[in-house]
Amino acid sequence: MRYFLIVDSIGLGKALLPEVGARDEVFLLPVGRASKRSGSTAVNWPELRLSSSDRIIVCVADSDIREKKLAEIRDAAPKTPVLLVDYGGKYKKLRDEDETFATIxxxxLFGAKAAEKWKEIELRKKTAAMRGAIDRGKPLWILVQNDPDPDALASAMALRKLLGLKASAAPIVTLKQVARSENVSMARLLKVKVREVLADDISGAPQVALVDVQPGYFxxxxxxxxxxxDHHPRTVKCPGAFVDVRPSCGATSIILMEYLEANGTAIDPSLATALYYGIKTDTLALGREASGGGWRAFSELGPLADHGMVSQMERPRLESAEVAVFVRALRRFYIRRDCxxxxxxxxxxxxLVPRIAxxxxxxxxxxxxxxxGAVGREVTFAARSLNRAVDSGAVLRDVFGGLGSAGGHRVMARATIPAGVFKKAFGSGAAGKNAVTKKILNAVENLIERG
Ligand SMILES: [Mn+2]
Structure with a gap:
């Protein structure tokens, strides 16, 4: 293919060069000062024998010259595709009439790429600040929430990579070990070690990094x-620490992916798989809170991730004891007012409670x-919503917030209250069940009314 670039600046012309193959030919046809006066370059169009398989790019800021060139080209090569860099001209009519003509x-041309680069600079500055916040000579404990989810595990792995720390120098720690089956299989398949520690151990650690969680959680x-x-709503201030909390972001993995990319850090298949799965589960495959960054990170990681492994993580096998609980759920569920x-x-x-939810x-x-369901001395609730007007987190906080811990997003939420508190607030047996149902339905209706 032959490309013809009609440009008023060689420098910009070169920047405009499309991705051409080795066998393509590129002709740079500058529109100089001299030609501005005469209004014509020395190009002899008929001699070039332009055909429909050639391509022409016109990038000329002066509208008179641009119009003149365009007329010449259309005259000499009506079938050759033309891409015109538009400086605010009105070419819609021409585009409608001529299927071989397009504008950009x-x-x-520069804007989108430039925005990316400004962001890259910003992220590299922040990385330097992050590195400056820690002492490289001492171990850094990476603390995640209780029963950490894939986003937390992936973010911890990514932070380690970003800071160039070995697993031994930056152990991943939690106050409550990984329990959910999908997360257990993720940790096993990706060989991520998570150490369960006591709060006292953490207080005694030389330095701590929190990912996918904030100090207020503990x-x-x-x-x-x-x-x-983290990407959860900002809670307490953390003076003296490097803090990057973005509640608009669907997953902490997206934030860390941006850091890795800005720094040109290589992402190995295992980390790519972790981040991909972390973003997928936290955003429900971008169905929830899908920021622009989420789509980008997801598409970048897609080709790098091990999808066989991802599907193994997503569908952990059911043990026979677990099957019994699923059967119980199928026997016992009831629907009231669409819930x-x-x-x-x-x-x-x-x-089992969130999995059955x-x-x-x-x-x-x-x-x-x-x-x-009742687990030990607590009752755990899991809510799921596909209704835009019903925020699962708001419902559980409304009903259980004062009785124990409750939190989550619109799509999924969780609450845990002591069994004794449950009994006192709602009663036991069928009466307890009915009282809880009624309270939840009230909360849902209040939410819908408030819009
Ligand atoms: Mn998360």
Whole structure:
């Protein structure tokens, strides 16, 4: 293919060079000062024998010259595709009439790329600040939430990579070990070690980084927090630490992916798989809170990730004891006013509650569900919503906020209250079940009314 570039500046002309193959020919046809006066370059169009398989790019700021060139080209080569860099001209009519003609806005050429580069500079400055916040000579403990999810594990792995620290120098720690089956299989498949420690151990650690969580999450204040990177709503200030909290971001993995990219840090398949899975689960495959960065990160990681491994993580096998709890959910669920409820009774593993909450969303047409079960001395609730007007987190906070811990997003949320508190507030047996159902339905309706 032959490319003809009609340009008023050689420098810009070269920047405009499209991705050409080795066998393509490129002709740079500058429009100089001299030609401005005469209004013509020395190009002999008929001699070039332009055909429909050639391509012409016109990038001329002066509108008179631009019009003149365009007329010449259309005259000599009516079938040759022309891409015109538009400096605010009105070429819509020409475009409508001529299928071989297209325009591109002058600002658009550089604008999008430039915005990316400004952001890259910003992120590299922030990385330097992050590195400056820690002492490289001492171990850095990366603390994640209790029963950490894929976004937390991936973010911890990414932070380690970004800071160039070995696993031994930057252990991933939690106050409550990974329990949910998908997360257990992720940790196993990616060989991520998570160490369960006590709050006292953390207080005694030389320095701590928090990812996918903030200091306010923990009941104790740690004085040695040096880095906080998270996407949950900002809670407490953390003076003296490097803090990057972006509640608009769908996953902490997206934030860390941006840091890795800006710094040109290589992403190995294992880290790519972790980040991909972290973003996928935290954003429900970008269905929720899909920021522009999310789509970008997801498409960059897609080709690098091990998808066989991802599907293994997503579909952990059910143990026979687990199957029994699923069967119980199917027997016991009931629907009131388009909401599905299931009281699982006593369950032996806490992660069964959220898994069954996911599972029951496949039943019927309802758009909101709450599933609960007694685990140890606590009752755990998991809510799921496909209704834009019903925020799962708001519902659970409304009903259970004063009784224990409750939190989450619009799509998924969780609450845990002591069994004794449950009994006192709602009663036990069928009466308790009915009281909880009624309270939740009230909260849902209040939310819908408030819009
Ligand atoms: Mn997260």
């Amino acid at each position: 806005e002058a600002g658009a 009941s104790r204040e740690f004085g040695n927090v040096k880095i906080v990177i 599905l409820f299931a009281d699982l009774g006593r369950v032996y593993k806490e992660d 996911d599972f029951v969303m496949q039943i019927g047409e309802h758009k909101f569900s709450v599933v609960w």
